[in-house]
Every structure is written in C-alpha cells, then in structure tokens.
Amino acid sequence: MHTDRRPWDVLLIGGASGVGKSRAAEHLAAASGAFTVEFDDVVAALQAATTPTTHPGLHHFTTTPAQRLGTERVLELQIATAHALDEALLGVVRNRLSVDVPAIVEGDYLSPRAAVRAAAEAAAHGRRLRAVFLHEGEAARISANYARREPDSGAQNERAAVSARYSHWLAAQARADRLPVVDCRPYDTLPQRLTAACSYA
Template structure:
C-alpha cells in the first residue's frame, strides 16, 4: 500500500481488546510514515511512577487478582473507570504532539470516545488535527478465536471475550454519539484498506 497523505497530526485508534488494533496500527503507521504510541506502554510507565495508594484505579488489576471472576458488567465498569483515570496522561501526550506538530498513531483499549471528541488537549487546540476511529468486533466467538490465535497457550478465554464484546459495544455506542467513525473488524482482509479509505476522506474521523 502506497504512502498516504493525511490531514491529521494525531490519530487515535480505539476499540476493545482482541479486535485487531495492534495488528492494524503497524501497517497503518508505515503507510502514513508516523510513529506509534501504545497506550499499554503509558499504563506501565504511570504504574512504575506511582503507588496503588496514589493511583488505585491504574493499579486495580494488579491489586485485585481475582477481579477476572467478577460479573461481565462489573468488569466493564472497572475497565471504563481505569480508562477515565488514564485520560490526563493521554491528554498530555496528545497535547505534546499537537504543540510540536509531530504526527503519531496512538492505539489502545483505554482510549475513550469522549477523549477523541475534545477540542483541546493540554492547552493545545485540536483544530481538526486529532482524528479517531474505533474498531468493533461484537461477536464473542470471533473474539475467542482471536485470543486463541494470538495467545495459544492461554486456553479458551471466553470470559475475557465476553468482557471485550460488551466493552466494545459500549465504546461503539459512545463513539456514535460523538460522531466518531466505528469500523467493523470484519471482513479482516479489507479492514486496513477500509480504514485508510476512511482516513483519506477529508473531514471524517
């Protein structure tokens, strides 16, 4: 795929776990010749710099190892709360890229549509330079298969897939409310080309 022109400085690629964000982000970054920031790396950095007492939500999964056994709806609530706690760090990263006029693709489960819809970040006006797309895979069986392919030694992660499907539905609904594009993950053979076509259309995303 040839190098694409872009009208954005920051591209947010969101969606629930197992939908293919990481798999898409690298060829996407190569096409637009920009670097990638993975939100999971930011989470690790913030965790290393803080304590559970200082940032209880950002340490929640480590301090509550049995949380995976909670009802799906409760896990989704916690996932959303963790994402909201991370927003100041993400706002700072986005603001820095806007201030320095440095393009970047940011991808991760903890990107929220409300963040993508903001007009300013860390004092920097977005001015249309921040765009977002949320990847959506609502089918639990497909997510189970995705996890099996990606992490064959972990067994059948059905509960995790159920959480991902529910969280993904919530993200898609919130994205639609904010007018942010939601891209269905399948058919996978065309996902990258559909995403690029969406981004190459001015004023969308």
C-alpha cells in the same frame, strides 16, 4: 506538515482488547510514515509509578484479579480505568502535537470523550487529530483472535466476553460523540475502510 494523502497529524485508534488495533496501526504507520505509540505502554508505566493508595483509578484490578469478578463488574471497572486515563491520553497527544512527525496512538483505554477533547485542543492550535474506534461485538471472534495471538494461554472465553461487551460500549459512546466506528470484519477490506474513516472532516 499537512498533506492530501494524510489528513491528520495525530491519529487515535481505540477499541477493545483483541480486535486488531495493533495490526491496523502497523498498516497505517507503514503507509503514512507515522510514529506509533502503544498507549498500553503508557498505562503500564503509570501503574508502575503509582500505587492503589495514591491513584486508585489506575489500580482497579491490582487488589482483586479480574478472574474473581463477574463480567459486569469487570466491564464497569474497565470503563472507569479508561476514564481515569483521560488526562494521560491528553498528555501524550499534546506531546505528539509539539513535533511535526505524524503519530498514531492506539490502545484499549482510549475513551471517546478524551478523543473529543483531544481533537478540540488540536484544532485550537491549528493541528489535525482524527480518532476512529474498531469494533468487534462477537466474543467468539475475539476469543479466536486471542488463541492466534496467545496460543500458550489456553481458552480465554471470559476475557473475550468482557472485551466484546467493552467493544459495544466503546462503539456506542463513539457514535454518540460522532466519531467513526469501523467494524473489523470483513478483515480483507479493513485497511481501506479504516483509511477512509480517518479522512473524515
């Protein structure tokens, strides 16, 4: 059902690890009554149901842990994994568009190019899909977020460095595809800025 207060049927919230997607999705879900899908759960299910032999694009980090790879290589494989999951994201979106309950899909592996395809499919069926990408480009900020979220994991500076690079890549791709990019800071105005970005025509 279309309402003036919620100009979308499905909302995609993309962004790198540690930038605050889950919290943002929780806020918007509470305000809109939307169902939330954590795309990371879908990714984990797909990886559990496949093997590196049958679906190598989903298992880039299975045989060689990220800790043993350089930052550039991890970033390259992270982007490749996101693109390998494009069809899975479209499957989730199609399923959510088959019902009238609004949905928010959030996750690290939502690619801008898949979001563009999903929006076009939704429009072709008279439904409304919006996509927004959260951005935090400073590794130190992301590392601090990890420390608050995962206090028992110790310093995660290398992981944060990759996440910051991935965030820059996602933001650049999203802007090239004319999708809104919202800086995570200042945090106290993020809910309002995110809501405004989701209302684009």
